[in-house]
Amino acid sequence: MFNKEALLQELIFKAIRSSGAGGQHVNKVASKVELQFDLSKSLVFNEEQKERLQTKLKHRLTKENVLVLQCDESRSQHKNKDLIIKRFLELINYSLIIPKKRIPTKxxxxxxxxxxxNKRNLSEKKANRKKPNID
Structure with a gap:
């Protein structure tokens, strides 16, 4: 489908200070990892794949077609980087899946x-409930 190693070369990583409680340690360690991927400048995907990614990820992309993901689940920067790479690859794989066309059955x-x-039986049952017409 696509070259994973070449795709990982196009990623830009940034280490940021993580938010939330944690005391002095949080103020001096940048453990949160931000991943940026510029879809329009990517050489890994062809135009059709880029179009599909653009439509599937339109709510996650910036105006410049840059995908930004963040991870601060772990206190370790390396674990966060591994987690975000895994999440990114899953997202790309899921977005590139072409759904099967539904064939309506007869x-x-x-x-x-x-x-x-059944319709006829129900109709007869209800008709039998009426009073007989004696004229």
Missing amino acids: VPKSVIRKRLK
Whole structure:
């Protein structure tokens, strides 16, 4: 589908200070990792794949077609980097999947007959509840 190693070369990583509680350690260690991927400048994907990625990831892309992901789950920068790479690759793989075209099936004649028979039976049952017409 695509060259994973070449794709990983196009990624830009930034280490940022993680937010939230943590005391002095949080203020001096940049453990949060931000991943940036410029879809328009990518050489790994062809135009069709870029178009598909653009439509599938349109709510995640910036105006410049840059995908930005962040991870601060772990206190380790290396673990966060591994997690974000894994998440990015899953996202790209999922976005490149071409869904199968649905082929509508024909309703079997036996099903149609059964439905009409049930309809007729219900109609007769309700007709039998009426008072007889004595004229």
